Amino acid sequence: MAAIDLLGIEKRYGATSVLKDVSLSIQDGEFLTLVGPSGCGKSTLLRIIAGLESADSGQVRIAGRDVAGDRPKQRNVAMVFQSYALYPHLTVFDNIVMPLRMQRLTSAQRFPLLGRLMPGRNRIEREIRAEGEEVAAMLGVGHLLERKPGQLSGGQRQRVALGRAMVRHPAAFLMDEPLSNLDAKLRVQMRTEIMSLHRELGTTFVYVTHDQAEAMTMSDRVAVMMDGELLQLAGPEQLYADPDDLRVAEMIGSPQINVIPAGMLAGAHRAAWGLPQEVATVAFRPERGSITQQSDATLNGVVSMSENLGADIFVHVRLDGDAGTVVVRTGADGPRHAAGEVVGVSVEGREVLWFDAGKKRIRRQDAEVLAA
């Protein structure tokens, strides 16, 4: 178990900067998710923590110790890969205990055939077998120990990969999109399993995904990354309700947050919502709006589509004057809105989030301080 601290990590590949001054503290025992679109640098950051890649500048500390120059095995972190990365020629058991054998047996004891004759090997092998079997049983792959990875399903393979990570009791688990190769149903099931694994083990988990739903449901805290920058680090609720950046607001939540350029709003609207001059964009969540009659105080438009998901209906409204389309969630028991219907969308001023031209959030109290 260990806390992980990243201080000013920079990474460039040739002329492209992949990580720009990323600093981040992961607490001991925390489940932290790095989320972002592909190419945002989240996997690179994970590989830098693991020691598979080195940062151009900055510091990685694991349990308070600077690990610069340590090889991956010396960092005592375990990694789980999207492609499972199991050894195809080894049995499930041999895959799981691989890190133990590498740690505890000398290279002479690991020598094919002759290694069996080395003194002390049998005792160590017995310990390894007991530990490997325990981990396998815990993950429900105890009956598959003699199989080869090629004979397993995707879910079983990922369990074996988890077993290989668990068996060494690492300081931290690093997971690189471990569920992305599984089908949708299995993915949801494995999510729960990984969460309960985290509860049982109490070890630090660093989890990389591009799926915001995974990030929101599994993590204690989520770090949102984009273009090599850390945009915001916060708990899932805060990320959703109180984003620091328009890009965070857009990434988190499904359907996406509604975004309207402030310039498209009528003067009456700007006054009603009390928008300061520097606000470039406004945004509100689909559940914060409601469909009403058209009036001066509403966003006016035409219904373009109604998505009925059973419990909720998402009404898409194309706003007048090319201001884009907004989505409003309505209850299934309310009135229905057919395509082509002329409606207004009413949003309370305090539910509207403000962003400046640089996509940064402007909070109301900050704006008041500025005005004063």
Added chain:
Amino acid sequence: MSHQNLRGWMYSAPSVLMMGLLLFGPLLAVLFISLTDWQLGQDSFSFTGLGNFRALFADAVFLKSLRNTCIYVLLVVSGTVILGLLVAILLESSDGLKGFYRTAHFVPVMAAASAMAVVWGTMLHPTIGLFNRVLHVFGYASISWLRDERTALLSLVVIGIWQGFGYAMVLFISGLKAVPQSLYDAAEVDGADGVVDRLRFVILPMMGPVLMFVVIVTAVRAFSVFDTVRVLTGGGPNYSTDVLLYRLYTESFDYLRTGYGAALTVVFLIIVVVLTLVQAKVMDKRVHYS
């Protein structure tokens, strides 16, 4: 025969005819001739049953050529695989001039074997050859590479490896490219980060299919070594470089003992077929197509 069957036979007829004419026909002819005492150009022959084969296995020269061939194959296959793999790994892990070195190593494969044999013959020449001149510079005595029983076969082995490892290398490079990066990463995190461990747990297992292919192709090619023997040593000195195919050629076309040569051909064919079957069987169990 149903209508459909007939049509099927019609479609495959050209291939069946060609295979019969070019493969199975000659094969049957060889089998037939091996049971006779026929000599090339003669009008008559008589059946001798297994006489040719009995004579063959009583012939010290044949047995020596069989032994030479086995030694040659063993050394050339292991040398080609090891050198090919080594160069492939080195090339893959270097950045600059990759394409140049790849091409440079592949040139021997493209070059005409007999022409290259002549070049090697010049380099190995006892007095004017490059090798002995280099030895002289360092103060060593000359070696008659191809005229000495102790070095002649080894010289041919070196030439054989030189000719073939470029081909193995190209195949190994393609195999290396297919090894997923995540497996290297996993091995490194697990602590298998040394050269030997990486070879043992990542590279060799993932290269199984390619390795199998290279071993079979190289072995069959080495079994049928001929050009270098013919051009450089003529099987000598004292039969120390006499190999199966060269013996076959000498018996059939120098001595015109066609029946005897056919028996030799049959033995040669059986060895190659058995070798291929055994290799396919053994390697199949140890190859992991994931």
